[in-house]
Amino acid sequence: MTPSDEPLLTIEGLTVSYGPVEAVDGIDLTVKRGEIVTLLGANGAGKSSTLNALVGLAPRKANRLVFAGIDLLGLPPETIVRRGMTLVPEGRRVFASLTVEENLILGGAKHAKRGNPAAVKADMLARFPILAERLHQKAGLLSGGEQQMLAIGRALMSSPDLLLLDEPSLGLAPQVVDAIFDLIRDLRDQGLTILLVEQNVAQSLEIADRGYVLANGRIELQGSAAELRASPEIQNAYLGA
Amino acid sequence: MEIFLQQLLNALSLGGTYALLALGLAVVFSIIGLINFAHGELMTVTGYAVCFALIWGMPFPLAVIAGLGVAMTAALLMERVAFRPVRGASGTTLLLTSFAVSAILRVLFQNLISARPIPVSIPASLSGVVTIGPLHLGMIQLISIIVTLAMLLGLNLFLHRTIAGRAMRAAAEDFAVLRLMGLRANSVVATAFAISGLLAGVAGILWVAQRGSVDPLMGALPVLKAFIAAIIGGLGSLSGAVAGGFLLGFIEVILQAYLPESLLPYRDAFAILLVISVLLFRPQGLLARKTLVKL
Ligand SMILES: Nc1ncnc2c1ncn2[C@@H]1O[C@H](COP(=O)(O)OP(=O)(O)O)[C@@H](O)[C@H]1O
Numbered sequence: 013m014t015p016s017d018e019p020l021l022t023i024e025g026l027t028v029s030y031g032p033v034e035a036v037d038g039i040d041l042t043v044k045r046g047e048i049v050t051l052l053g054a055n056g057a058g059k060s061s062t063l064n065a066l067v068g069l070a071p072r073k074a075n076r077l078v079f080a081g082i083d084l085l086g087l088p089p090e091t092i093v094r095r096g097m098t099l100v101p102e103g104r105r106v107f108a109s110l111t112v113e114e115n116l117i118l119g120g121a122k123h124a125k126r127g128n129p130a131a132v133k134a135d136m137l138a139r140f141p142i143l144a145e146r147l148h149q150k151a152g153l154l155s156g157g158e159q160q161m162l163a164i165g166r167a168l169m170s171s172p173d174l175l176l177l178d179e180p181s182l183g184l185a186p187q188v189v190d191a192i193f194d195l196i197r198d199l200r201d202q203g204l205t206i207l208l209v210e211q212n213v214a215q216s217l218e219i220a221d222r223g224y225v226l227a228n229g230r231i232e233l234q235g236s237a238a239e240l241r242a243s244p245e246i247q248n249a250y251l252g253a
Numbered sequence: 254m255e256i257f258l259q260q261l262l263n264a265l266s267l268g269g270t271y272a273l274l275a276l277g278l279a280v281v282f283s284i285i286g287l288i289n290f291a292h293g294e295l296m297t298v299t300g301y302a303v304c305f306a307l308i309w310g311m312p313f314p315l316a317v318i319a320g321l322g323v324a325m326t327a328a329l330l331m332e333r334v335a336f337r338p339v340r341g342a343s344g345t346t347l348l349l350t351s352f353a354v355s356a357i358l359r360v361l362f363q364n365l366i367s368a369r370p371i372p373v374s375i376p377a378s379l380s381g382v383v384t385i386g387p388l389h390l391g392m393i394q395l396i397s398i399i400v401t402l403a404m405l406l407g408l409n410l411f412l413h414r415t416i417a418g419r420a421m422r423a424a425a426e427d428f429a430v431l432r433l434m435g436l437r438a439n440s441v442v443a444t445a446f447a448i449s450g451l452l453a454g455v456a457g458i459l460w461v462a463q464r465g466s467v468d469p470l471m472g473a474l475p476v477l478k479a480f481i482a483a484i485i486g487g488l489g490s491l492s493g494a495v496a497g498g499f500l501l502g503f504i505e506v507i508l509q510a511y512l513p514e515s516l517l518p519y520r521d522a523f524a525i526l527l528v529i530s531v532l533l534f535r536p537q538g539l540l541a542r543k544t545l546v547k548l
């Protein structure tokens with residue numbers, strides 16, 4: 013295998029347990045540069061645990077956990093994020109009592125080496141005009157969709173190579189959901205690699221290149237987005253055919 | 254009217270010291286859920302540092318700087334040695350650890366320095382009285398009010414204008430997500446301790462300057478008061494801690510002034526009674542944070 017074939021992210025045998033609760037049970041997953049890979053599954057399947065474990069926020073064991081040639085095992089979240097992989101957590105989790113601008117500033121605080129923060133911020137505000145309008149408002153006062161934009165914008169302030177998104181469409185109105193999916197596709201088209209966790213199976217498979225289905229902490233199904241869309245399991249369980 | 258103004262200034266000066274101490278407790282609590290009962294020992298250690306610096310012939314301003322340096326170093330050491338190993342443990346574990354640190358330091362002070370109070374030679378210029386119109390105000394009280402206000406203003410600027418300050422506010426809300434911004438957990442916690450050390454140091458110097466001596470238990474009572482103040486304000490809320498500190502100062506000064514002589518020994522009991530009544534109506538404290546701090 014030549015270096016360029018090496019996936020950007022390689023997960024082999026990832027296990028996440030919280031005491032006796034085994035949330036993720038030895039999964040394998042890869043993400044190649046420039047892809048959107050989606051990780052699907054019902055509530056409690058272990059999707060968030062997988063993403064949190066990748067960035068070091070959940071207890072993890074693995075045979076291999078390699079991002080851009082870096083062994084992630086043993087690295088704390090702050091180091092992993094500084095190396096170019098970041099997570100937009102489930103439920104947005106913007107800093108509600110800080111202003112929109114302060115949220116963005118913190119997102120880019122430690123990443124001067126990866127990109128010029130002022131340029132990244134200008135780029136961000138051009139991409140999200142609504143954030144530019146609300147720059148000095150407290151983030152907690154934004155609508156759900158705006159908070160999701162801010163959470164994504166804040167993560168982009170670190171100029172990541174790989175963006176992990178945990179249910180970005182959760183609890184948002186249909187047009188806002190469409191806007192979020194458009195945004196994800198745009199980001200990929202501009203060179204970002206994305207691992208997308210979703211329960212919105214139909215829309216995720218529309219924008220994804222490949223996907224995995226997680227059930228009870230194990231990979232139940234995997235394949236190209238087209239294969240998954242056509243598979244009877246997905247048709248029955250998720251697409252309501 | 255004059256008496257009232259006089260009392261008001263007394264209350265501002267006493268309440269200000271409580272406010273600084275309560276703020277130091279709240280800064281740490283808001284980030285790692287620890288109520289640091291060894292905060293009082295930071296005051297004490299500052300007092301000893303200033304005391305010995307003066308004995309060794311340092312001029313007073315230098316002794317103050319040395320005292321503040323010692324306070325911040327001691328706070329950072331406390332975090333590194335005692336609290337970092339139990340970070341993330343239950344609130345009870347953290348609380349017991351801080352009791353242990355406090356007890357150990359008191360014993361060390363008693364055995365290595367002295368169980369009895371040591372006099373601190375405060376410059377005579379500080380013990381004067383300033384007369385503003387009809388008001389007579391102790392120089393130290395005046396300085397104490399000015400220093401408190403300057404500290405509050407400075408901390409406010411730090412929290413709202415610097416990256417480290419914004420990181421501390423964000424950490425109080427959601428520490429895990431702050432780490433996703435690439436900010437190191439250890440530096441944020443260390444910053445919180447350094448600030449709480451600085452606040453304890455300033456309060457310690459003001460306290461020593463008023464009493465003129467240091468003893469191993471010097472920090473115990475004021476920090477107990479500060480703890481009460483922080484609870485009145487809503488534990489973990491910084492503005493609440495300041496409000497609680499001033500409120501407690503006012504209550505104490507007013508009780509001191511207007512309680513009949515026979516009841517004066519019960520002043521603190523009355524103060525705590527008022528606190529309990531505040532909490533009966535607002536159990537979450539006056540200015541509690543809306544999102545509850547995770548322990
Ligand atoms: N911090 C935690 N402590 C204990 N159990 C947890 C924790 N987080 C998740 N779990 C459990 O792990 C399982 C997987 O949860 P999660 O990864 O959040 O699933 P999903 O994101 O797919 O809904 C669930 O059974 C959940 O209850």
Ligand SMILES: [Mg+2]
Nearest residue numbers: 059060061102
């Ligand atoms: Mg989830």
